[in-house]
Amino acid sequence: MELIANYKWRNWNDNLACTADLYRPRGLQELREAVRRAGRKGRIRPLGNSCSWSPLVPTCGSLIDLGRLRGMHETSFDGAPAIRVEAGATVRDLVDFTQARGLTLISPTIFQDISVGGAIAVAAHGTGLHTSTMSDEVVALTLVDARGDVHHLSAADGSLFDAARCSLGALGVVHDVTMRCWPEFHLHVEDRMIGVDDVLGGLPDLLATYEFVELYWFPFTDTLWCKLMRRTDEPDAGATLADRLKFAFTYACTFASCNGVLPLLGRVAPELTPAFMQLAPRLSMTPGSAVAPASRAFHYQRAYPRCWDMSYGVPLADAEEAWRRTIGLIEHLARAASFPVNMVVHARFIGPSAALLAPAHGRAICDIEVVTTRSARDAEPFYEQWSGEMLAIPGARPHWGKYLLHPRAVRERYPMMDAFLAHRAALDPDGVFLNDWLEDAVFQLRP
Numbered sequence: 001m002e003l004i005a006n007y008k009w010r011n012w013n014d015n016l017a018c019t020a021d022l023y024r025p026r027g028l029q030e031l032r033e034a035v036r037r038a039g040r041k042g043r044i045r046p047l048g049n050s051c052s053w054s055p056l057v058p059t060c061g062s063l064i065d066l067g068r069l070r071g072m073h074e075t076s077f078d079g080a081p082a083i084r085v086e087a088g089a090t091v092r093d094l095v096d097f098t099q100a101r102g103l104t105l106i107s108p109t110i111f112q113d114i115s116v117g118g119a120i121a122v123a124a125h126g127t128g129l130h131t132s133t134m135s136d137e138v139v140a141l142t143l144v145d146a147r148g149d150v151h152h153l154s155a156a157d158g159s160l161f162d163a164a165r166c167s168l169g170a171l172g173v174v175h176d177v178t179m180r181c182w183p184e185f186h187l188h189v190e191d192r193m194i195g196v197d198d199v200l201g202g203l204p205d206l207l208a209t210y211e212f213v214e215l216y217w218f219p220f221t222d223t224l225w226c227k228l229m230r231r232t233d234e235p236d237a238g239a240t241l242a243d244r245l246k247f248a249f250t251y252a253c254t255f256a257s258c259n260g261v262l263p264l265l266g267r268v269a270p271e272l273t274p275a276f277m278q279l280a281p282r283l284s285m286t287p288g289s290a291v292a293p294a295s296r297a298f299h300y301q302r303a304y305p306r307c308w309d310m311s312y313g314v315p316l317a318d319a320e321e322a323w324r325r326t327i328g329l330i331e332h333l334a335r336a337a338s339f340p341v342n343m344v345v346h347a348r349f350i351g352p353s354a355a356l357l358a359p360a361h362g363r364a365i366c367d368i369e370v371v372t373t374r375s376a377r378d379a380e381p382f383y384e385q386w387s388g389e390m391l392a393i394p395g396a397r398p399h400w401g402k403y404l405l406h407p408r409a410v411r412e413r414y415p416m417m418d419a420f421l422a423h424r425a426a427l428d429p430d431g432v433f434l435n436d437w438l439e440d441a442v443f444q445l446r447p
């Protein structure tokens with residue numbers, strides 16, 4: 001098995017780093033051996049594609065990189081299609097695999113470069129009130145615990161399974177998961193600009209009309225870009241030349257804005273942010289409608305610049321309040337000549353999750369995220385204030401993988417945290433799969 005001593009790890013956004021021994025197992029037996037060997041020396045963190053902003057991964061012990069475990073095959077669950085996939089496969093691998101078989105995932109992340117293991121570990125999700133997180137699509141998984149023992153878990157294992165399908169990597173290493181998938185269906189996709197007040201005042205109707213809803217707000221504009229999707233039997237007309245050109249134009253504009261114009265603006269002339277934001281909707285989307293296979297419609301975005309991203313899941317009933325607080329804060333700061341948010345505010349809506357530590361556990365949520373360039377002035381104080389605004393909503397819970405301040409405020413927001421920690425203690429009594437952040441701030445295991 002490959003082992004790199006003193007590997008210098010950095011995350012995707014380059015805001016986290018550590019030096020640790022890196023194990024790269026190529027199969028289940030090597031994974032068990034890696035856990036045993038690394039566990040004898042100290043602590044271990046499972047590693048996906050390093051995309052998280054929060055310090056879930058850093059350790060001075062060992063990292064176990066699942067990147068060489070990417071196999072998958074088609075299977076079935078309760079007579080319906082399913083895919084058994086190794087945890088190091090990316091969401092892109094999985095989407096390509098399902099697409100090629102006339103299948104689709106439901107509620108996957110838009111971004112496809114994260115690993116399946118990393119997505120499941122934080123209950124990552126796309127949008128869709130009739131479904132929930134990717135963890136909720138998992139019907140079975142294989143977990144290697146701190147002793148190197150293998151557990152095959154499914155719903156029959158009750159709350160242990162619900163702990164393991166969003167574990168923050170604190171129960172052991174997930175080797176593979178079996179995920180439900182669905183025969184490919186078509187979506188009628190509408191991209192519309194609608195007034196902020198009309199959308200927020202009419203959210204329940206919007207959510208009742210469309211199965212999959214996403215909202216984008218470019219700061220200082222008075223409309224929301226609404227991506228509204230519902231199932232249809234209409235055929236996929238395929239992309240016309242005009243569609244392809246439109247897509248290429250949008251991609252080029254998003255790429256250039258996010259990698260060039262906005263970072264520069266954030267650094268040298270933030271006061272121009274409101275003016276640029278008036279252009280942003282025109283550069284990012286074209287109003288209209290189309291029919292597309294779900295697996296294509298869910299992954300409409302391609303340009304992902306490095307950025308700051310913080311996200312909170314709030315109970316559905318508090319969605320309007322969360323939006324008003326967010327817009328209010330950004331506009332309030334602008335009146336004091338501070339423009340820390342120069343990309344977008346984005347919301348998605350998902351149903352209740354069974355996973356004990358999913359932000360959507362036990363209730364449907366609006367997941368609202370604020371994204372800004374890495375160079376934006378005052379981003380740090382903004383996120384501090386915005387965390388306060390969101391935490392003022394009693395049911396708000398932060399996304400585990402995004403930028404996360406105030407981890408100590410999180411534990412009390414999870415009614416099933418003690419049950420999760422009991423499973424953790426049973427599987428890993430010596431805390432091999434913890435790092436300081438999880439142990440001290442999130443789980444508060446040290447007095």
Ligand SMILES: Cc1cc2nc3c(=O)[nH]c(=O)nc-3n(C[C@H](O)[C@H](O)[C@H](O)COP(=O)(O)OP(=O)(O)OC[C@H]3O[C@@H](n4cnc5c(N)ncnc54)[C@H](O)[C@@H]3O)c2cc1C
Nearest residue numbers: 048049050051052056111115117118121124125169174401
């Ligand atoms: C550009 C971008 C877009 C994103 N879009 C979305 C989105 O649409 N929806 C959403 O919900 N999230 C989104 N995220 C957040 C992302 O889903 C999480 O940060 C996710 O955890 C990243 O996966 P990763 O493979 O990079 O894992 P890492 O960041 O490497 O690890 C994250 C956690 O997973 C654990 N882990 C990884 N593999 C395993 C394993 N095999 N067994 C046990 N634990 C494991 C790690 O220990 C760690 O605790 C996005 C992130 C980025 C950078």
